[in-house]
Amino acid sequence: MKKLKMLILDLLFPPRCAFCDDVVPIGTALCSECSEHLRGRFAAVKLCPGCAKPAQDCICGSGLCFKGCVTVFEYNKTYSKIFKILKTDAESKISDELALLMAERFAQSDLSKLDFDYITYVPTSEKILKQKGFDHAALLAQKLSALVGIPCCAPPIIRKDDSEIQHKLKGSQRRQNAEKSYRAAKDTAVCGRVLLVDDIITTGATLNICGRLLLSCGAKEVYCITAATTLLSGKKQEI
Numbered sequence: 001m002k003k004l005k006m007l008i009l010d011l012l013f014p015p016r017c018a019f020c021d022d023v024v025p026i027g028t029a030l031c032s033e034c035s036e037h038l039r040g041r042f043a044a045v046k047l048c049p050g051c052a053k054p055a056q057d058c059i060c061g062s063g064l065c066f067k068g069c070v071t072v073f074e075y076n077k078t079y080s081k082i083f084k085i086l087k088t089d090a091e092s093k094i095s096d097e098l099a100l101l102m103a104e105r106f107a108q109s110d111l112s113k114l115d116f117d118y119i120t121y122v123p124t125s126e127k128i129l130k131q132k133g134f135d136h137a138a139l140l141a142q143k144l145s146a147l148v149g150i151p152c153c154a155p156p157i158i159r160k161d162d163s164e165i166q167h168k169l170k171g172s173q174r175r176q177n178a179e180k181s182y183r184a185a186k187d188t189a190v191c192g193r194v195l196l197v198d199d200i201i202t203t204g205a206t207l208n209i210c211g212r213l214l215l216s217c218g219a220k221e222v223y224c225i226t227a228a229t230t231l232l233s234g235k236k237q238e239i
């Protein structure tokens with residue numbers, strides 16, 4: 001019944017590309033041109049295998065606990081619309097589109113040569129989950145899991161309800177805030193090699209604290225994958 005309602009809504013209000021707003025086929029959220037555009041953003045750039053940033057932005061010296069990271073395109077004002085839809089509209093197919101781009105990038109990277117035991121994600125807080133009704137990183141992780149054939153598990157990590165929103169903070173504040181925003185859930189454990197999913201990597205602080213918590217809960221190695229990365233050294237720099 002819900003599917004029929006969705007189909008009628010799609011016919012009455014055809015889905016639109018999350019980036020350029022053109023009408024797109026039902027079941028999609030990016031037009032083929034925009035999808036190709038995002039896929040090719042880093043085609044000519046060598047990204048650091050440790051942190052998924054160009055050499056001038058490398059954050060590996062900040063003591064990252066994860067062993068590698070891959071990403072698809074850069075996060076900036078132009079692309080922020082895509083993430084706004086991802087974070088606010090659970091019915092949008094944008095999570096499918098981003099998961100597909102991430103799965104392709106995963107398959108092209110050295111990470112695909114490793115055996116992963118689990119995919120998990122950076123969790124949102126219970127409070128935000130109740131307000132929004134969904135966790136966008138969980139959606140990305142579940143859809144990526146189905147595409148790459150690695151089981152997805154809920155993270156043994158809790159995001160505290162009173163934690164500040166990370167993107168509103170700057171450099172060192174982000175690190176301090178990330179440290180106090182997450183804690184390990186009681187009586188939970190993970191094992192083996194884990195792929196940690198988030199939508200965007202900026203300073204790496206959130207992925208780093210969540211990675212550390214995964215390691216403290218029994219993971220042997222943590223690698224990360226995100227849809228986008230923020231370019232730190234030159235926000236106006238064109239690639």
Ligand SMILES: [Zn+2]
Pocket residue numbers: 017018019020021022030031032033034035
């Ligand atoms: Zn488009």
Ligand SMILES: [Zn+2]
Pocket residue numbers: 048049050051052053058059060061
């Ligand atoms: Zn690096």
